[in-house]
Amino acid sequence: xxxxxxxxxxxxxxxxxxxxxxxxxxxxxxxxxxxxxxxxxxxxxxxxxxxxxxxxxxxxxxxxxxxxxxxxxxxxxxxxxxxxxxxxxxxxxxxxxxxxxxxxxxx
Amino acid sequence: xxxxxxxxxxxxxxxxxxxxxxxxxxxxxxxxxxxxxxxxxxxxxxxxxxxxxxxxxxxxxxxxxxxxxxxxxxxxxxxxxxxxxxxxxxxxxxxxxxxxxxxxxxxxxxxxxxxxxxxxx
Numbered sequence: 001x002x003x004x005x006x007x008x009x010x011x012x013x014x015x016x017x018x019x020x021x022x023x024x025x026x027x028x029x030x031x032x033x034x035x036x037x038x039x040x041x042x043x044x045x046x047x048x049x050x051x052x053x054x055x056x057x058x059x060x061x062x063x064x065x066x067x068x069x070x071x072x073x074x075x076x077x078x079x080x081x082x083x084x085x086x087x088x089x090x091x092x093x094x095x096x097x098x099x100x101x102x103x104x105x106x107x
Numbered sequence: 108x109x110x111x112x113x114x115x116x117x118x119x120x121x122x123x124x125x126x127x128x129x130x131x132x133x134x135x136x137x138x139x140x141x142x143x144x145x146x147x148x149x150x151x152x153x154x155x156x157x158x159x160x161x162x163x164x165x166x167x168x169x170x171x172x173x174x175x176x177x178x179x180x181x182x183x184x185x186x187x188x189x190x191x192x193x194x195x196x197x198x199x200x201x202x203x204x205x206x207x208x209x210x211x212x213x214x215x216x217x218x219x220x221x222x223x224x225x226x227x228x
Contacts, residue, residue: 001169034214036152043202043221044144044152049214087152092212094166096142098152 006099012107019075023088032092039084109133109217116222129186129203137181140211145199160209
């Protein structure tokens, strides 16, 4: 099965900082990668699919890039409401594995 | 408005069984694949099982293969997860999630609020 490895596991940044989270797949998954945001005590929310397509309603400070095995989620200017854990997921075929998550906090 | 509502979570003893349900509304149910995703306390997301729109295409994580069965009733807009031989490590919040297409080869665009399953003696 294909594994997804996110880095870092956690990060702390200041409001307004540019934040980058990476997700590496153990095999080529083309662009079948999604990013989710889960705020504390809340349900996961789809942010990005097809590696870089922003889900409707998601702020434009979020962006995704990559293909094949290496992917990136970028928050261009970190806001207090972005405190959450972020997960990548490969979804073309089962098992639709998630990465282990990256916890983002405000410094 | 798309809505997914899970039910059936409970405290169950190791080795026991439980059936989870997920009621859906706000979209053409039979046209979309659905999945169950779980989250153990303080842990990350784990995909558990998925089913295609027609119900004939099912998949399972290795951790639940042979113990869990996913099914759907398109006439009732309901998704189910029959869980047997439950173990302590199955303790988690179980989410119902809607795929973006019929086959299930898409991201999960809507999630339910989750239902808690606790396996303990």
